[in-house]
Amino acid sequence: MGAGGRMNESATKRDVFKHVPVEKPQFGIADLKKAIPPHCFNRSLQTSFYYLFRDLCFIFSLYYIANNYISLLSPPLSYMAWPLYWVAQGSIMVGLWNIVHDCGHHCFSEYQWLDDTIGLIFHSLVLTPYFSFKYSHRTHHANTSSLEKDENWVPKLKNDTWFVEILSNPVGNFMFVIFRLVFGYPGYFIFNLHGRIYKGFPSHFNPLGPIFNDSERAQVFLSDIGVGVVAYGLYKIGTKAGFQWLLNIYGYPLLVMCMFFMLFTYLNHNHPSVAHYDAREWDWLRGALATVDRDYGILNTIFHDEPNAHVVHHLFSTIPHYHIVEATKAVKPVLGEYYNYDDTPIMKAIFRETKECLFIKEDPEKEGVYWFSK
16 A cells, blocks of 8 residues: 655656656556556555545544634634644645545546545535546546647746746745645636636636537536535535634635645646657657656655656556555656656745746757756
8 A cells, every 4th residue: 555755765866857758668558557566456445435534534533623622722822723733634635635536537446436426525525626627637647748738737838928037036936836826726627727728718617618528518517516515505604603713624724735736736747857748749658757756755645645656647547546656666667767756845846846847948859849948
């Protein structure tokens, strides 16, 4: 099962700024699958429910402590206790979110209907449209690092990036990082911020929008209903218990969850060493390899190893989270220089990548391949 920690420690000697190879690798996806122990591909309903209920127990335990003890504290103790609760609860909610993300990849159980039912319920509880994300995320996995078809973190050429001068100074860099972390999550789902450019209104809450095809629109609408029901329930709770109470118990932990989500998805897909490809050069395997594993310390385990084993997740998205670390260790010898890992401290990395990865430039020696620049 996923152990988190520093599984990639031996890889840290590599120059993290060195461009990864962009030539078509000698190995194929079949070679990588052969290197992974077969049991890593097995879905265990018992194990999946164990992690789900474990996270729910942590969430309700933290809620109980906050509601029955922290709420009784007076300043200045309450000023210290509440932020600790928000960070702890928000971190556990990220783990829960990632379990439900497994549901979208059909690696929670052998039953699609069960995966979708659990996914709809628990993603709705954190105001995330389950089916909408499931479908756009599937497109992301099918087209990772394609400049024309990827769904997430699609970089721009310098001429298309109006904010280059703003982000090239420390104040602008800091403000943009804060903006991205605070507003990036709702901005992505409501306005498709930092997503693929579409005509029309590409919102994850718009069933008729261009992100989805006709066979998906009814389930996107069902996602809207799920989020709407939860939002209405939260409103009723707020009117009865007080909106400040609701913010302390639910709102601020949700914000922490959203910030962590933006942090690790950005850092998994933005790095000076990884390439992007246009239609002349893109293929699925090299696109999937243009991702980066990061080390979040103890949060690796809390997040169920999604950010620190992201490369294998893109190669084999049906591997459950509790096998993904083992699978990563198995494929690293096959991947060689194609495996990208960076153990730079996370807070340093987010400001560095925001500065170093402002836009992309085409490789002067290889048409169709693009690198981040500043």
